[in-house]
Amino acid sequence: EVQLVESGGGLVQPGGSLRLSCAASGFTFSTYNMNWVRQAPGKGLEWVSYISSSRSIIYYADSVKGRFTVSRDNAKNSLYLQMNSLRAEDTAVYYCTTVSARVYWGQGTLVTVSS
Amino acid sequence: DIQMTQSPSSLSASVGDRVTITCRASQSISRSLNWYQQKPGKAPKLLIYAASSLQSGAPSRFSGSGSGTDFTLTISSLQPEDFATYYCQQSYSTVWTFGQGTKVEIK
Numbered sequence: 001e002v003q004l005v006e007s008g009g010g011l012v013q014p015g016g017s018l019r020l021s022c023a024a025s026g027f028t029f030s031t032y033n034m035n036w037v038r039q040a041p042g043k044g045l046e047w048v049s050y051i052s053s054s055r056s057i058i059y060y061a062d063s064v065k066g067r068f069t070v071s072r073d074n075a076k077n078s079l080y081l082q083m084n085s086l087r088a089e090d091t092a093v094y095y096c097t098t099v100s101a102r103v104y105w106g107q108g109t110l111v112t113v114s115s
Numbered sequence: 116d117i118q119m120t121q122s123p124s125s126l127s128a129s130v131g132d133r134v135t136i137t138c139r140a141s142q143s144i145s146r147s148l149n150w151y152q153q154k155p156g157k158a159p160k161l162l163i164y165a166a167s168s169l170q171s172g173a174p175s176r177f178s179g180s181g182s183g184t185d186f187t188l189t190i191s192s193l194q195p196e197d198f199a200t201y202y203c204q205q206s207y208s209t210v211w212t213f214g215q216g217t218k219v220e221i222k
Contacts, residue, residue: 045202047211075201105158
């Protein structure tokens with residue numbers, strides 16, 4: 001069974017940093033491209049970042065470019081999102097997803113940016 | 116980026132009603148279109164992938180159609196557990212984009 005489990009969310013002050021993790025199991029993680037998607041409270045879904053299976057191709061949404069860094073460790077079946085210079089508008093539930101015909105989602109981790 | 120326009124933004128319907136939600140892409144996306152159901156506090160749940168393929172475990176009352184720029188999600192007979200928000204999402208581009216959502220409420 002495919003499982004994606006996010007962790008690392010929490011309350012952080014504006015300007016602060018946070019690192020999210022996504023632990024994958026039940027599939028060959030190293031062969032899948034992966035995404036981060038977020039959802040602000042009461043709002044719709046917003047794509048955040050993409051990383052290819054080999055880490056050679058990376059994309060970011062304009063809203064996070066220069067502040068967020070996506071990475072992965074295929075040996076540990078893990079995906080990461082380093083978030084720096086956080087703003088109030090980054091407050092959201094962050095999901096990791098596979099990039100595949102049948103998209104798998106984690107349960108999400110809540111990031112709250114507030115003083 | 117490819118823009119996805121979903122309509123309506125909300126609708127009220129009764130149990131047993133046939134419900135249709137539409138999604139329009141700003142350019143052709145072939146059949147690279149997914150539909151999700153989301154309930155409060157939960158992750159989106161994939162219902163339909165590749166425009167018309169029913170995800171394993173999704174009820175057969177859900178169906179999808181369309182190609183190019185125009186797509187439809189149909190619920191043939193609305194059930195109590197179907198009251199939720201529905202999103203379309205294009206996977207044609209590496210940069211995913213989503214519709215703004217359709218909230219299906221009880222009439």
